[in-house]
Amino acid sequence: MKELSFLSIGAGSRGNAYARAISTSTPARIAAVAEPDPYKRRIFGEKYIWGEHNSPNPSQEFESWTEWIDYETKRRSEPDSESKSESGVDGILICTLDETHITILTALSSSNLLDLHVLCEKPLALSLSDCLSVYSTRKHSNTIFSIGHVLRYSPHNLLLRRLVREQKVIGDIVSVEHTEPVGFWHFAHSYVRGNWRRETESGDGSLLTKSCHDVDFLLWLIEAPCYTNFTTTDTTSINGSGTAEYATTTTIDDDESTKPSLKLRSIFSTGHLTQFTPHRKPPAAGSATNCTSCPIERECIYSAIRIYRDNHLYQGKTGWPLKIVCPDIEDYADPKAAEDYLLSTLKEDYDVEEGEGAKGNTLTAEEIADRTWYGRCVWESDNDVCDDQVVVLSWDTIPPPPFNSNSNPNPATQRRKAQANKSPPGITATLHMIAPTESQCTRRGRIYGTSGEITYNSSQITIYTFSTKQTRIIDVPKQSPEEEEAHGGGDYGLARGFVGAVDAVVNKGWGVERAQREFVGCDLEEVVRSHGVVFAAEESRRGEGVVKWEGWWRGMLGTAGI
Incomplete structure (x- = not known):
């Protein structure tokens, strides 16, 4: 049995999240890291690769992913090279900024x-053409491909889907309302x-970068085949007290032929930058453009000093988001030194107009866009993405249920039959991504069914049954704090x-298609299609119209030559 090893491209928050999950909850290991920031690279390596008191060898750390590609290419092509004696990794984790994903995959x-x-x-890429390019290139690749749609893999959502799709506790789905409260x-x-x-x-914004996995969650919840994931606790039942009971048996429900299928019909979205x-x-606030010089900073709910210093540094919280603002903040043992370092970072600002340069920091629009400004006034920033957006999805049921009528239908029944044939029954779903909320990324929603309804949040699922008029509240069992904070366990499940x-393919001789389906739960085509719905x-x-999915998607595939 080979010990699987992986390279992490990127040592930021997502790289650390997946490395931690792999290192602590799987038999695999992180064998190498490619990261341009030497501090992040060192801390990452000490945690997951070479240890705190050791030095990395040449196969373990790289200043860039291009350096690793050069190393790996040489290792494979030159039998006598020093690196040939090193075993290569089995796979890679792409945890870099969104715009680099396509560049790395192409390389x-x-x-x-x-x-x-x-x-x-x-997201897979920042344009549909790039997503389709990845699909065209990799669709015949005999390898596992997974995407960071972590909502599919949390124990809470797996239980929710099992109740709705497999146990049908509220009958057939009629409609879903899902909210992503960003905070x-x-x-x-x-x-x-x-x-x-x-x-x-x-022209795509926060829906792609923040809520593409919420769109994917709705597609997965409503229309995707019910393949039970091997990597989580599988069979769930609800006892009389409303407590979730878990067993460890495994079932694969791959007989979808006897079930009504759904066809995505239309997509509509509207949204604004309002806040x-x-x-x-x-x-x-006057002419202030930075929190450190604003006369009303103490009164402002968006004060960067309040957010990062008062609510995090002063509370001893040096992880996200403080670590994003000051990656090496943990190196400052002295509290005063750490505060000075943070405030000096928050003071960084820019002048927009050329010629003035009162602060001596006039920058071009490109230079401003290329970096972050965590002390900048939220009303003077260069942001342009929606902070309030709604997406409406509509499916047709194919084929429609048979229309029951007597042998001599009256005119009213005839009209109803004609209407049913013209407009078959279906399902609707809405996603609301909203910024000004108390909750922070704790999704909530309601599912309406033919025999009941479900409300859900990050910790509870409430079922109301029409026939009994009874309500059951299911408290999803708590995970470890570390897993709970990682997208409700989704990072670990993914x-x-x-x-x-990968283990099933490498060590057990499984075919890629079977391993992809039963462990990842979807294939690359489904990943790309999910992104297509977002685009x-x-x-x-942008066009203030309705997209008719089938023709639109067929046209996009045709344009891409797929």
Whole structure:
């Protein structure tokens, strides 16, 4: 049995999340890291690869992913090279900034490294054409490919889907309402001051970078085949007290032929940037563009000093988001030194207009967009992504249920039959991504069924049954704090699924298709299609129209030559 090993490209928050999950909950190991920041690279390596008191060898650390590709290409092509004695990794984790995913995936292809298994953080790419390019290149690759759609893998959501789809506790799904409450200060951190504050070149924004896995969650919940995931506790029942009971048996429900199928019919979206705009700036803030010089900083709910210093540094919290602002903040043992370092970072600012340069820091628009500004006034930032967006999805049921009528139907019945044939029954779903919320990424929703309804949040599932008029509340069993904080266990579920699939292929002789389906739960085609729905929603938002999915998607595939 080979011990599986992986390279992490990127040593930021997502790289650490997957490395931690793989190292602590699977038999595999992280064998190498490619990261340009020497501090992040060293800390990552000490945690997961070479240890705190050792030095890395040449096969374990790289200053860039291109350096690793050069190393790996040489290792494979030169039998007598020093690196040939080192065993290569089985796969890679792509945990870099969104815009680099396509560059890395393309480079792997052009370097003949398509034999490596891949876990790529979401989104797959920032344009549909790039997503389709990945699919075209990798669809015949005999390797596992997984994407960071972590909502599919949390114990809470697996239980929710099992109750709805397999146990049908509320009958057939009629409609789903799903909300992604980003959190008022979290949105300011990531989508006003941070890396994801600007629309992509194709005009896509926060729906892609923040909520593409919420769109994927709805597709998975409603229409995807019910393949039970091997990597989580599988069979669930609800006892009389409403407590979830878990067993360890495994079932694979791959007979979808006898079940009604769904066809995605239409997509509509609308959204706005409403909260973080110049016209909402309090007059008392005057001309201040930075929290460290703002006269009303103490009163502002979006004060960077309040968010990062008062609510995190002063509370002894040096992880996310403080570590994003100051990656090496933990190196400052002296509290005063740490505070000075943080405030000096928050003071960094820029002048927009050329010629003035009063602060001596006039920058071009490109220079401003290329970096983060965590002390910048939220009403004076260069953000342009939606902070409030709604997506509406509609499916047809294919084939429609038979229409029951007597042998001599009356005219009213005839009309109803004609209407049913014209407009078959279906399902609707809405996603609401909203920034100004108390909750931070603790999704909530309601599922309406033919015989009951379900409400859910991150910790409870409540079932109401029409026939009995009774309510059951199911408390999802708590995980370890570490797993709970990692997207409700989704990071760990995703990592275990990916490693499990690779292990099945490498050590158990499984075919890739079977391992992909049973451990990852979806294939690359489904990943790309899920992204396609996001891009269609953004086209709808920009064009203020409805996208008819089937023709639209067929056209996109045709344009890409697929």
